Amino acid sequence: MNHDEAAKLLGPYRDGELDLATCLKLEEHLAGCPSCQKKLEEEQDLVAVIESETPRFKASPFLKTRIVAALREEKSSADTVSWWKRLSLGSVFSGLAGAAAVLVILMVGFFATPGIPELDQDAVANHVRSLQVNHLMDVVSTDQHTVKPWFAGKLDYSPQVVDLTPAGYPLIGGRLDVLDHRYVAAIIYQRRKHYINLFIWPSDKESLRGKLYDVNTYHALGWTKSGMNYLAVSELGEKELREFVGMIQEQTTDSRPGE
């Protein structure tokens, strides 16, 4: 790879968008090119500044209320019309009953997506619930030495809690949750304004295969390491969730003696 080609690829390299072969070629060039090394460093600094300093505009609670009201109005009128057509009845009561029935089906159908393991669907349901019912955390702390001991006495195992604050995924707390028919540790991380629930429990029943599932715009990625199952769930994009998982995998140590 020549210098000009390499210089163009520094941004995509920083963004993790290069395929493995190009990545290796670029790294080979980088090793012998101080000018590209410096440019890469500048690119990393620039993007870090953009990511950390640029203000994000948040939707006001009023906007959310407004949109939900507009959506429900539209949904109930659409449901009523379709039920009228189906039943060929002009009665308001049948329309309302129809709307209510459709709502119940919607609620039941939401998490049952064929082809995705039940475990991942349950984990996503837990994630969504933790955000909705305002029960994200039982222990609020950015200190792994506070979060880890909190689980002692609540679980019959001790989850490893790593802090990824320097990498932009700060630890914000922990929660006791139920998954795979048992109590599990949920460690909560934040990425900008998004949350990641990392569920950890012993893998005595089954191991997770490291496959990423896309469940209704949430992503779930599970794996097994040193006898523990890990399942990360978030509304983050696939790229960032994989980055997060990569760092957790790197930093959770093997529990075997001598390591």
Next chain:
Amino acid sequence: MMEQHRDAEGNQGQLDFEQVFLPHLDAAYNLARWLLRNDQDAEDAVQEAYLRAHKAFARFRGGDGKAWLMTIVRNVCYTMIKKLRSHETPEPFDEECHQPTGESETQETFRQKANAESLHCALEKLPDEFREVIVLHDLEGLAYKEIATVVGIPIGTVMSRLARARGRLRVEIIAANAKESLS
């Protein structure tokens, strides 16, 4: 069609729209606000986008809901921009101007002086085409492939446009700092 909607097996048509898309409300608003530069317009655009998304929900086949929603938000915003700016003279868009300088002394200043205010000003000054890729990638974390879908351009163009956008942002930040230190 009706059969599909009555099927209780969990087809996409029945997934609760709100549970799928409301978690992306802040992302949608952030994009709209950066494109329209005004709270009121951004709120109207986001509401319009949600209603359009809701109408088109039957065509949503799972996958990346955020990118799907952002595509609609962006379309609504550009329609509004066209209306709002129809009486103004359009600003010429030139991707070639303002290439980054990248000199070491400016790099030093850059690290020290870049703050929320200078970033805000700098990003506001970028043309829409540049500002949106920065918002989509650096603020909202969309992958190149997703941005290609949202903006409707090839991945190679996403790559070069993002590079130019960042280059110009760097120049604008440095210029904002220079102005500040003079005054």
